[in-house]
Amino acid sequence: MRLLARLVWMLIPVLAVTTHPAGRLSAAPANHVLATVNDAVITQRDLELEQAQIYAEMRLRNRPIEEKQIIALKKELIENLIDRELLFQRAQAKKLQIRNRWVERSLSELKAKIGDDDQYDTYLKIVRLDENQLKERLRKGLIVQRLLRREVVRQIKVSEAEMQAFFRQHPEFFVRQEQVRVRHILIETKNEPQDDLRGQALLRIQALQHMLYEGANFAALALEHSEDPSKTKGGDMGYLERDQMIPAFADVAFSLQRGEVSDIVQSHLGYHLIQMVDRIPASQMAYRNARDKIERTLRRNKEKQAADAYLARLRKRADIQLKIIFQQNTP
DSSP, X not given: OOTTTTTOGGGOSOSOSOSOTTOOSOSSOTTOEEEEETTEEEEHHHHHHHHHHHHHHHHHTTOOXXXXXXXXXXXXXXXXXXXXXXXXXXXXXXXXXXXXXHHXXXXXXXXXXXXXXHHHHHHHHHHTOOXXXXXXHHHHHHXXXXXXHHHXXXXXXXXXXXXXXXHHHOGGGGEEOOEEEEEEXXXXXXXXXXXXXXXXXXXXXXXXXXXXXXXXXXXXXXXXXXXXXXXXXXXXXXXXXXXXXXXXXXXXXXXXXXXXXXXXXXXXXXXXXXXXXXXXXXXXXXXXXXXXXXXXXXXXXXXXXXXXXXXXXXXXXXXXXXXXOOXXXXX
């Protein structure tokens, strides 16, 4: 996770307009106070925006989450809101500001993620914000990020000796997974719910399979008949690891010998024919190839430790009052 992603999140509620229509996960009034942080209050409305962001983020990652799962995170999300408020208050005390053009750029990036103008308008209605309010939330997020860069990130150093030691101590992290390069032909069925249409797709892939048996060129058939974007490259998918493929597809692709063509493979996308082109066996990475990855990992770990310590100091000096009682989990 990026530095303090759980804390900053740009202080915006959602990155998509496909959240729950009501925009509410609780019957509590929006202005109900959940906590106070020095002179600031955290309300039910703040929590709902946080919950909505989680919901949307997971959808964007194609990992939908149920509302009951989000509700279960209530205590953690309130603590995150407290931490972010502490950071913003610290930034205000330091008189940190952000230029308007940075806010406008951040807004443009958000709009690009959301979609077209109609989707953006829908988004504003769902979160019950006008554009000026949204800009203000973006501004706060950018100010917090500037504070963290100045007082946490800037202090972090990763030495060459630390990176080399990490490489020696954790060789299991630096194994290059086996890769295969394959071509494939896809005849889609995902948009063909009717049995007769799926049957037609099967007949089409069987006809192509017969043409291959008769000596047809795989790449030429893929270019002419495949319904996958890779058709423009003669079906060539490049080098891929197993977990970058659909499981049913991967099982067959990794079982083939160089030059061999598979039997018909069925997946949720449709019917496939796969040709093995090349294979790269698993191997241990050289330090020079792993160095950048090691540096990012060590830097991220150090940033988290420094940020946790920084927040602990802020919390120790702050007057924080929770206005909600959480039930303790019982065995």
